Amino acid sequence: MTSLSPEHDGHHGHHGHHGHQHHDNAGGFDEPDMAELLDLDAEVLHAHLTDVTAWLATSAESAGDIPVRRLLDLGSGTGTGTLALLQRFPDAEAVAVDASAPLLHRLRDKAQAQGVAERVRTVQADLDEAWPDFGDVDLVWTSAALHHMADPDSALREVFAALRPGGLLAVVEMEGFPRFLPDDLGIGEPGLEARLHELTSHEHAERVPHLGADWGPRLTAAGFTVESERRFAVDLLPPLPAATGRYAQAMLRRLRDALADRLGADDRSVLDTLLDSDGPDSVTRRGDLTVRTERPAWLVRRPTV
Ligand SMILES: C[S@@+](CC[C@H](N)C(=O)[O-])C[C@H]1O[C@@H](n2cnc3c(N)ncnc32)[C@H](O)[C@@H]1O
Incomplete structure (x- = not known):
């Protein structure tokens, strides 16, 4: 593990991509197209995201958790999850991690516009490579990102190591496009x-062979205990x-x-x-x-x- 230094921030060069010239996590998208699509997804599925973070907060509260002070959004994209979670957990600060510098740049602009820039740090890192040390983390969130990883099971073991004992991981995935x-x-x-x-x-x-995987058994294999599992159906008329x-x-x-x-x-x-x-x-x-x-x-x- 490398330590989390300012050089890992998206403001400063591109770390963690040892030998990767271009990280095609966006699935063939140009970065601006990807940024636009992620922001549109956030806008149109806003109510859905509110439901998911409410489920997460309620489950955490009913389990008598200590307050979430530090959260990690893995594969944060333009920050849809990061920003929703900062609203949901007002005492928390967030670390948003993504391989894409332009997406993290957009995230910082949005955090600034929403007045929460002080509570967010962005880290540009390829999570298929060695992970930075994120310090003690209470909650990890990863939405529509795990299936992009080359070795998601290894990533889950890294998440396990990054979380404090008793800490929570929320995985939100997709099976296809809307x-x-x-x-x-x-x-x-x-x-x-x-x-x-x-x-x-x-x-x-x-x-993306991991798209649509049943993550429950893989989470258990990584050492986690499953607290709750839900399918969120979106059906907007x-x-x-x-x-x-x-x-x-x-x-x-x-x-x-x-x-x-x-x-x-x-x-x-x-x-x-x-x-x-x-x-x-x-x-x-x-x-x-x-x-x-x-x-x-x-x-x-x-x-x-
Ligand atoms: C479909 S987007 C989801 C973004 C965001 N979580 C959301 O829900 O809007 C997947 C994101 O994962 C990032 N990603 C994929 N593979 C990655 C990797 N190996 N390391 C870091 N980020 C990765 C991509 O750059 C992209 O921003």
Whole structure:
């Protein structure tokens, strides 16, 4: 373990990437696209995130925990979890860790805008490499990041070591991308979006094989005891959050670009119509969108003995 020095901060160079020229954790995204997508996700799924942090705080309180003073957000991205947790735990300070300097930069800007910059430290580190020493940590949060790690089981053992005895780890994961379109939209059966997700699941199986894993047994194998396990179902109907159209557009654009030559001409043409911001059928102005997804979550503890 290396010690946590200011040089590990995103302000100062890029540490922990021994030999990695470009860390493609964003799954082929340009960083600005990724930042935008993460921020749109935070905006549209705000109520969902509030539910998750409430579940976490209630579970911690009912277990008679000492206050959360220091928390770690692993794979923090632009800080969706970090900022929500700072609100939820007003006495806490946070360390946000991510491999991406631009995403951490965005996180700091948001923390500044929300008046909590003093309570957040960012650390740029590749969690597939040697971990910095984060000091005594009461709570670790990792959302939609664990499946990106090359060796998540090793990462879980590192989390175990970083937590104080009795400390909590919240893992929030995803099984796929949210869906927005009516089932019958597109030419043929199943509809366009189901087809896109089907193709994407093949791509995911190759590129992010840990996506959709059952993390419970792997958390237990790392030494944790499972306190609570929940599946958070998101099923938003109109009136939808204002950013929903832009979120759907960013997500569908990502699918179009990732699947490119595997899409048939009909699907590409329908997608282009949906993605054309100026067109009458653009997802940014349609009235028939919904937001459906599921996010499984585990709350586990490092035992005291
Ligand atoms: C899908 S994003 C989730 C971001 C954030 N937790 C959220 O819920 O909005 C995954 C994040 O994990 C980061 N990440 C992936 N692999 C990583 C690694 N090995 N070390 C550090 N960060 C990593 C990516 O840079 C990205 O910001």
